[in-house]
Amino acid sequence: MRQILLTAALLCTGAASAATLKVYPYDGTKVLAGQRFDLRIEAEGVSALKDATVTLDGKAVEGLVRTTTKETSVEWTLRGMSVPTGYHELKVSLQDAAGAAAQTVRWYATPPVTGRAKKVILFIGDGLGWNTVNAAQLIAHPYNPANGMPTGKLAMMSDLSSMASVTTSSFDSALADSANTASSIATGQKILVNALNVYPDNTPDTLDNPRIEPITEILRRTTGAGVGIVSDAFGTDATPAAFAAHTRRRGDYESIANQYFQGAVKPDVLLIGGSRDFIPSTSPGSRRKDATDWIAESQKLGYTFVSTRTELNAASAGKLFGLFNIDNIPSYLDRAQYQRPEMLGDFKDMPFLWDSTKKAVETLEKNPDGFFLMVESGMVDKYEHPLDWQRAVWNVLELDKAVEWAKDYAKKNPDTLVLVTADHAHSISVYGGYDTSKGPGVRSAVGVYEQAGFPTYGDKRDANGLPLPETARTYAVGFAAVPDYCETYLGRPVFLDPTVSNGKTGAEAAFLPNPKICEEGAVQRTGNLPPTANQGVHTADPLPLFAFGAGAENFFGPMDQTDLFFSIARAMGVDATKNR
Template identity: 80%
Template sequence: MRNILLTSVLLLTASASAAKLQVYPYDGAKLLPGQRFDLRIEAEEVKGFKDAAVTLDGQPVQGLVRTTSKDTSVEWTLRGQSLGTGLHELAVKYGDENGEVTRVARWYVVPAVAGKARNVILFIADGMGWNTVNAAQLVAHPYNPANGTQTGKLAMMSDLRSMASVTTSSYDSALADSANTASSIATGQKIQVNALNVYPDNTADALDNPRAETITAMLRRSMGKGVGIVSSAFGTDATPAAFATYTRRRGEYQAIADQYFKGDVQPDVLLIGGSRDFIPSTAPGSRRKDNTDWITDSQKLGYQFVSTRTELNAATGSKLFGLFNIDNVPSYLDRAQYKGPETLKDFTDMPYLWDSTKKAVETLEKNPNGFFLMVEAGMVDKYEHPLDWQRGVWDVLELDRAVAYAKDYAKSHPDTLVLVTADHAHSLSVYGGYDATKGPGKREAVGVYEKAGFPTYGDQRDANGFPLPETQRTYAVGFAATPDYCETYLGRKEFLDPTVSNGKAGAEAGFVPNPKICAEGAVQRVGNLDPGSAQGVHTADPLPLFAFGAGAENFFGMMDQTDIFFGLARAMGLNATQKK
């Protein structure tokens, strides 16, 4: 321990309620040896508080800082703590007008082991459940119509060393969002919905919550490894932020942007979408509230800045910062096939995910201690929410090309682990075939079983060799969790939200099917979500995990999402008790 076992007994004069006592880390939390965390104890509904004692493994705890966030609460905090291997028990004994109460939290610190992986390339496809992977496989490698056999496999599904199915949950919900699920991968902890790498607390400040240290921060300080973050989403979005920042509210975009350059990770490579949180408030499109300009200031910190695919591919710096849009990077289909000016606007030279992955690896491998790279296909989720399965699935195909590069890299660098997984699932399902020659929105064009036939994807391909979504026979794909919307069965070159506001205010406000989509020829579907829902939502469905290379044997069977963190630590032999 760093000082949590020093002797002292807390005798405190305030007031508390026996019924409202919380301890963080929570009871049952697992940690790595040396992983830093903030201890937080909160007593709510205080009434005539008499005294309290806090012990860890039977020894009094010293150094707790007492605060009173409101008249009816008392809190104690001790930041930056860590523990050695084994089972640890924190006991809080306190008394008030209601009597004496003891609260116990047991923490499990799992032993570190020698690892094989010097480098890790972790791919996270936001929203990519098993069914989304299956849809991408069916599109990329259609069955042979002569005999129904497979014609190929996605790179992420080929030559597997190990495979797992991953379950998700939040600290406060059975269903999850990207912030808490990515944080579980980053810290090994169960985290609240919308929180990044922090435990709950009873204050309004979203930036003062007790923290759990991320794997990237530990690798940086204890092993001196390089860290890279790549995402096709806007850069302060939940998944990239989970590997470098801490906040109770994922929407603290300005603070997240600042933590990238001021926090405990400070990635060497940051290649992301939206620039609006990194440019001063006076710049068009900015949502900052100050004049900070991270494009300029990052270069003072030694970063080479790039804003186009051309600049990215030519970059040679040892630290790299890239912003490729004012917001999210549009879908692969929009960048490579449709190229609509209303979508691309001024951003006509954006990289593909495989470009960013390759350049990130080339930059990070300059570090003699190895590297950890997280690559997010962030737009899969952002198109599944509005039920645009084609854009979402083609973004999985784009990711798969990046995975193919990473697997080739691992073959020539056998000390590299490549991991492909997701943060949460969506309710997408391939349930039939569709005869596109009959036009949009024809239920009679949906075929099932032998009437489904074989889709004809791949009869036309783009410059990158990807199939075009427009073909005579496609798949009928639907979603289980939806608002009311109009189903056309076919994609469109112009992205459209599935719903629009009903124009009402107050309790009657809600959403109705988008009339532009309905006018194309469509079947109106009655949704199963609240009328106030504009889009589809995440599901509790399990996630795929595919592992290749050094340390792949740490990932198999049924895994909880927090297990990914510990598998990564074992694969890399992470010893967070040391300092590089």
């Protein structure tokens, strides 16, 4: 089957023509039988169209809407179509004044199966590549200096039912962003960079692109299962949005906020970071352009609104909407350990990820039809980008405590599947030990091989049992994809960007190492990214996937990210051909 899909050719016949044809879903697409998608056919460079036919499996496709975006193009769109189990062949033929053109694409629809999981808790660590997991493991469970053995394992790595290594790419690039990768998990499709659950089209409107139905919409439509979305990033960020929204541009924040409450998903639980896109334009910090107040409007729709950890833990409603900051929720280190006013601002009582996970499950499990909960640790990525590995890794440790709670829940509820994976990786690597007694930015303090010794994390712990970053011997951690910056090897209680603008515009614009960091005592490093880069970037490295509980056997070995959607559907026994 894979060979048939990969080798399916685009067939062109007739005389030479200036017209070119594009068809979406693309050739080789795999969908669930019954999964809804928009058919989009675009003919560019058309000269006096004479005739056109579209057939699916030899029969004319009815209901196509024809448009003309510009004088030399013709488009046909059919919203909300689906196909039954099996292979399908869509043929498009066109005749214009310049000649004939034709194209054939082939799709495959997988059959519904019976699954054991009624409840799914999907954890996505944004930027959580294998090396990021390893860094968290090294800090949470240091090696025993008496024998060199690890003193334990992260919850996400222990007592596994199954595991996989996941490759990722986008429709238009080998490198990916959070929008298209989260969309791949949600829909099983390769999606454009910066796009959410849509295929390309030739119009400038970012909200009219052809759509593909994500797992959350399918569950709502077919079973009425509950849906929850949790993230410590600002609420309209790419990963949470991928489970409830459709747009070509992930920056359509206002529209994404609207789609949470007006779209097909309408999550029962929405516990997220920033409020910027949910408050009226007249409110301080808002980036909306209208007067919509989703805090007020959501309560009219039956949601209980919470804005602090205290309110969240006390809530017992059937539908929850929580906003806990004006923007991203600060890092675990800032909330639990440093507690600096420069980082926390006016927000003194924000939940931890395990709080939000627990409350989301308690709310969703009231639905007798089961639930799908996506929990994102978005701040891992937010701090890997600016090379602040300490903040990133301690957010992994916060995520791991949420995973630990979810695994305990799954043991008590054997119809539950728990998955831990990532959307993409970063270029982080642990390469040595560091002697902090020598101060910041001292290359001779970096020890490798036997000189690295055993870092002393865990000699002091916070109220939640997590180690403090300040200890006598730490790790030397770096990144492979970087701008010019200054390396101190140590963390800092107040976050600083690694670069600053050179103040120039146009072709002379560039970023320089942040002098405040350089002045701390640092090694200046020459970057390998273009001078216009101000931070690190995502990588094409593979991602971990850890599976626990019902249906975990569907996740094993090498997998493409799109496979996760189909494996979740198999685990849950999703039948997308049905409507409740």
